[in-house]
Amino acid sequence: MVSPMIAPSILSADFARLAAEAEAVSGADWLHVDVMDAHFVPNLTLGLPVVKSLLKATNIPLDCHLMIEDPARWAPPYAEAGAYNVTFHAEATDDPSAVARDIRAAGAKAGLSVKPGTPIEPYLEILRDFDTLLVMSVEPGFGGQSFMPEVLSKAKAVRALVDSGDLRLVVEIDGGINSDTIEQAAEAGIDCFVAGSAVYDTADPAAAVRDLRARAIHASHHLS
Numbered sequence: 544m545v546s547p548m549i550a551p552s553i554l555s556a557d558f559a560r561l562a563a564e565a566e567a568v569s570g571a572d573w574l575h576v577d578v579m580d581a582h583f584v585p586n587l588t589l590g591l592p593v594v595k596s597l598l599k600a601t602n603i604p605l606d607c608h609l610m611i612e613d614p615a616r617w618a619p620p621y622a623e624a625g626a627y628n629v630t631f632h633a634e635a636t637d638d639p640s641a642v643a644r645d646i647r648a649a650g651a652k653a654g655l656s657v658k659p660g661t662p663i664e665p666y667l668e669i670l671r672d673f674d675t676l677l678v679m680s681v682e683p684g685f686g687g688q689s690f691m692p693e694v695l696s697k698a699k700a701v702r703a704l705v706d707s708g709d710l711r712l713v714v715e716i717d718g719g720i721n722s723d724t725i726e727q728a729a730e731a732g733i734d735c736f737v738a739g740s741a742v743y744d745t746a747d748p749a750a751a752v753r754d755l756r757a758r759a760i761h762a763s764h765h766l767s
């Protein structure tokens with residue numbers, strides 16, 4: 544198991560000050576960027592031009608979470624632009640492996656995300672085509688929602704495959720992660736924790752990142 548990673552979500556940051564907001568979490572492992580198209584989810588955020596500007600403004604690897612329709616068309620340009628990891632939704636395409644291939648060919652890690660109600664079993668076979676699995680622990684679309692602990696059974700199932708050596712994959716969780724919920728996620732075997740409101744809705748985002756990381760290390764320590 545890798546050392547726990549923290550990925551602050553700029554969904555909860557001030558969009559007029561994104562460079563400064565990235566700088567405020569310079570100790571983070573990844574910077575999580577929520578791309579929403581108002582079709583796959585009922586919200587609209589930002590797209591490729593903003594990601595290109597962010598890439599110039601920060602050295603933190605960008606973890607782009609595409610909550611969009613037609614990822615086969617729209618996901619590879621994020622990889623070409625220089626995003627470190629490009630994640631799209633299993634529910635948005637009939638051929639996730641083909642999209643992953645195109646993302647990897649364009650130079651990024653490829654991630655698959657599943658909504659809370661989407662079972663993981665139909666996707667276990669194709670996870671070998673991916674570098675990241677993003678388990679959603681809220682309905683995608685908005686920050687500041689409550690954590691859904693029932694999704695942790697999916698994380699545990701995939702963690703078991705990784706631990707048995709059958710799979711190499713970063714297991715990531717997104718939604719409602721804060722100082723009260725991160726420990727149960729860490730105990731379930733999560734490698735990377737996305738946190739939006741728990742980082743940016745505080746007076747000291749850097750301290751929030753440190754606190755979340757310490758809690759994750761403490762809770763996952765006995766597993767390693």
Ligand SMILES: O=C(CO)[C@H](O)[C@H](O)COP(=O)(O)O
Binds near residue numbers: 610717
């Ligand atoms: O993908 C997302 C929402 O669809 C966000 O990454 C997520 O909700 C982060 O916000 P918070 O930590 O406040 O729940």
Ligand SMILES: [Fe+2]
Binds near residue numbers: 552576608717737
């Ligand atoms: Fe996200």
